[in-house]
Amino acid sequence: MTDLTKIPCTIVTGFLGAGKTTLVRNLLQNAQGRRLAVLVNEFGDIGFDGSFIEGCGISGCTEDDIVELPNGCICCTVADDFVPALTKLLDRPNPPEHILIETSGLALPKPLVTAFNWPAIRSRVTVDGVIAVVDGPALAAGFFADDPEALAVQRGADNSVDHDNPLEEVFEDQLLCADMILLNKSDLMTADDKARVKADIAAHLPRSVKIIETDHSFVDTALILGLKAAAEGDLAARPSHHDEGEHDHDDFESIAIPVGIVSSAEALASRVGKAADADGVLRIKGFVPVEGRPMRLVVQGVGRRIAHHYDRPWTNGEDRQGRLVVIGLKGFDRASVEAALAG
Numbered sequence: 001m002t003d004l005t006k007i008p009c010t011i012v013t014g015f016l017g018a019g020k021t022t023l024v025r026n027l028l029q030n031a032q033g034r035r036l037a038v039l040v041n042e043f044g045d046i047g048f049d050g051s052f053i054e055g056c057g058i059s060g061c062t063e064d065d066i067v068e069l070p071n072g073c074i075c076c077t078v079a080d081d082f083v084p085a086l087t088k089l090l091d092r093p094n095p096p097e098h099i100l101i102e103t104s105g106l107a108l109p110k111p112l113v114t115a116f117n118w119p120a121i122r123s124r125v126t127v128d129g130v131i132a133v134v135d136g137p138a139l140a141a142g143f144f145a146d147d148p149e150a151l152a153v154q155r156g157a158d159n160s161v162d163h164d165n166p167l168e169e170v171f172e173d174q175l176l177c178a179d180m181i182l183l184n185k186s187d188l189m190t191a192d193d194k195a196r197v198k199a200d201i202a203a204h205l206p207r208s209v210k211i212i213e214t215d216h217s218f219v220d221t222a223l224i225l226g227l228k229a230a231a232e233g234d235l236a237a238r239p240s241h242h243d244e245g246e247h248d249h250d251d252f253e254s255i256a257i258p259v260g261i262v263s264s265a266e267a268l269a270s271r272v273g274k275a276a277d278a279d280g281v282l283r284i285k286g287f288v289p290v291e292g293r294p295m296r297l298v299v300q301g302v303g304r305r306i307a308h309h310y311d312r313p314w315t316n317g318e319d320r321q322g323r324l325v326v327i328g329l330k331g332f333d334r335a336s337v338e339a340a341l342a343g
């Protein structure tokens with residue numbers, strides 16, 4: 001039974017670059033009259049996701065409605081960061097009617113769901129649903145299965161531990177916790193790939209969960225908000241690789257790299273493409289100034305796929321310093337990344 005006095009929260013999970021921020025932006029744009037607020041947490045933070053959501057110019061959505069949680073892992077800093085940030089939202093004179101929580105692509109959702117049982121918040125909020133966004137083409141290409149190259153980088157960084165595949169573990173934990181799965185980037189998949197990947201996901205799930213194909217995370221808001229899962233009371237149905245104890249994020253690391261003004265979007269994309277080829281690199285994203293352009297250039301690298309667009313004008317007084325965050329497996333080839341980005 002859902003307690004209607006509790007404010008529903010939707011947790012958006014999914015691996016690096018799957019389309020979580022895109023989903024959150026879509027939901028804000030199609031809020032259907034709901035007063036929404038967003039909590040965003042990133043790994044290797046340069047404030048990208050929060051800034052990118054704010055940069056979207058959605059009417060009725062103010063900066064105050066987007067709360068960035070400090071860099072770190074939302075699932076590990078529940079007491080210090082998450083509970084206080086959530087409480088602050090709830091204590092507003094005009095609190096949100098529904099809260100979206102975008103976790104980092106490396107976060108495990110289950111510890112976050114568990115946090116909803118904390119005394120400070122349990123009578124006030126409920127987990128309406130956990131939505132897992134899946135990068136369909138990456139899954140179809142076997143990205144989350146054992147990857148000999150990735151494991152070699154991993155082992156090179158740390159000979160003492162016989163790692164399981166860290167990508168696979170994070171990815172599976174996210175799926176195992178989900179109340180709904182978006183098979184995203186359907187525009188980049190063949191019908192055969194979609195059918196194969198859907199069957200594969202369904203075979204691994206502990207219970208029946210709806211899988212919806214999406215293009216740019218577009219889905220009817222009514223299908224996502226209002227699932228009434230009360231997930232915090234249903235933890236046993238959500239197995240995790242980490243049920244037996246603590247986890248850490250030592251398998252991954254990130255760097256933020258300053259980038260000066262670039263001559264053109266294409267020139268930068270070419271450098272980012274080379275950086276993405278370096279061993280162990282998983283995700284590159286950021287904002288960069290381009291010569292003669294009043295707009296800031298958003299650059300997105302997911303695996304080896306690079307995209308860019310201008311999102312909004314630089315504001316007066318804003319420091320026009322470009323910054324890219326690079327996230328990879330621990331021990332990723334920083335020197336090659338830095339050399340490639342320097343051009």
Ligand SMILES: Nc1nc2c(ncn2[C@@H]2O[C@H](COP(=O)(O)OP(=O)(O)OP(=O)(O)O)[C@@H](O)[C@H]2O)c(=O)[nH]1
Pocket residue numbers: 014015016017018019020021022023049104105184185186187188214215216217283285300302307
């Ligand atoms: N072709 C295609 N690209 C997509 C789709 N959905 C998202 N993208 C692109 O994928 C990139 C990453 O999308 P985000 O929404 O930032 O992904 P994310 O999961 O928030 O990424 P992290 O927060 O870094 O983990 C962006 O360049 C998006 O425009 C899709 O359905 N098709």
